[in-house]
Amino acid sequence: MKVLIMSDSHGLTKEIEEIKNRHKDEVSLMLHCGDSELSHESLELASLTVVKGNCDFGADFPNDVICDINGSTLYLTHGHLYQVKSTLLNLKYRALEVGARFVCYGHSHIANAEMIDGMIFINPGSIRLPVLRRQKTYAILEVENSIANVTFFEVNGTIVEDLSQQFSL
Numbered sequence: 711m712k713v714l715i716m717s718d719s720h721g722l723t724k725e726i727e728e729i730k731n732r733h734k735d736e737v738s739l740m741l742h743c744g745d746s747e748l749s750h751e752s753l754e755l756a757s758l759t760v761v762k763g764n765c766d767f768g769a770d771f772p773n774d775v776i777c778d779i780n781g782s783t784l785y786l787t788h789g790h791l792y793q794v795k796s797t798l799l800n801l802k803y804r805a806l807e808v809g810a811r812f813v814c815y816g817h818s819h820i821a822n823a824e825m826i827d828g829m830i831f832i833n834p835g836s837i838r839l840p841v842l843r844r845q846k847t848y849a850i851l852e853v854e855n856s857i858a859n860v861t862f863f864e865v866n867g868t869i870v871e872d873l874s875q876q877f878s879l
């Protein structure tokens with residue numbers, strides 16, 4: 711199963727559409743980790759599972775979503791409610807509460823994938839305002855058997871090799 715993950719688009723529309731169209735035939739699920747700054751009725755967000763970020767004022771999105779992917783739990787949130795800019799500990803505790811194997815979040819605009827206590831934490835970065843690198847990024851999580859691949863892409867579809875990782879489950 712493949713899952714498209716993007717975050718922190720901060721008002722972009724054309725880029726969201728391009729990313730969706732590029733991968734629509736290969737992914738089973740498309741996620742937006744918040745701060746789209748678009749309305750709930752926005753056509754660009756159609757077909758995406760979206761959570762509310764700290765810049766999504768008045769948006770009618772949930773703070774978090776729990777999904778099933780291949781029998782494992784994926785937890786989706788923006789991250790601002792868990793202080794992810796300073797620590798992942800609070801988010802880890804929430805992920806443990808819901809039994810998550812995969813945790814997708816944004817807020818910091820820092821692209822990263824790491825395993826913490828058997829859970830894979832994925833921040834796709836930002837497709838508008840990246841932090842700590844120049845590439846504007848999103849990610850695809852592919853889960854097959856006991857392997858999880860997280861591949862990062864620039865907005866134009868170029869793979870970012872130095873961020874992409876493989877994890878054993």
